[in-house]
Amino acid sequence: MGLLDGKAVLVNGGTQGIGAAVARAAVREGAVVAVTGRRPGPGEALVAELTEAGGKARFVRADLSDAEQARASVRETVETYGRIDCLVNSAGLTSRGTLLDTTPDLFDAHIAVNLKGPFFAMQAAVADMVARKAPGTIVNIITSSAHGGQPFLTPYVTAKAGLMGLTRNAAHAHRWDRVRINGLNIGWTATEGEDATQRAFHGAGDDWREQAAERLPLGRLGRPDEIADFVVLLLSERSGVVTGSVIDWDQNVLGGLD
Incomplete structure (x- = not known):
């Protein structure tokens, strides 16, 4: 028995990095998976890898900066597997910008990928869960920089701090629907x-x-597979009743000073 046996999982931004690691871990724990990305090459390669390993997966081409495509990623998952049980928002834009040199276009790009896309994917996923009166789980990949961050990450921090607030707000709003976020x-x-x-x-x-x-x-950076194991735990019933938590997955301690 895997932690996600029989669950339908959508990993947005799932064709490389942390997202791909989450997809691998979810399949290993018994889930069927859909992964999204803008480029078919890496997406189809990952699906082939997961299928060869005995899993069931599909690639959904989507630009998650577009709200309609973010919602469509959920619709295609539901059309494929009949439902969505778990959503992971792992897509991210990390291009640099300070308060003084960030252009409106750069600002809008960060908001679109790092906040608007997750918002509307969550909207569609929770709507499916509520319509079926079924429990579900969502994990948003945020960043320790959301607490303040470096001066050259201003638009990134702005958008991810919004995602942190959205995580807590949506978790509170849908706790009675048994949707944990x-x-x-x-x-x-x-x-x-x-x-x-x-x-x-x-x-x-x-x-x-x-x-x-x-x-x-x-003495080392974090690894995607470590994060993926943590995400799978949060998606699974093994994490109990926890919801509305934003966990600092880091080796630096917030507020700690030397």
């Missing part, structure tokens, strides 16, 4: 997207992970 404020994690970001915005070389590890208390 939680979030993870993840810290610095070694993903394909983070590698691209470090190279594009910070001039990082091939050894950036090793340099970063030297500055971290536990």
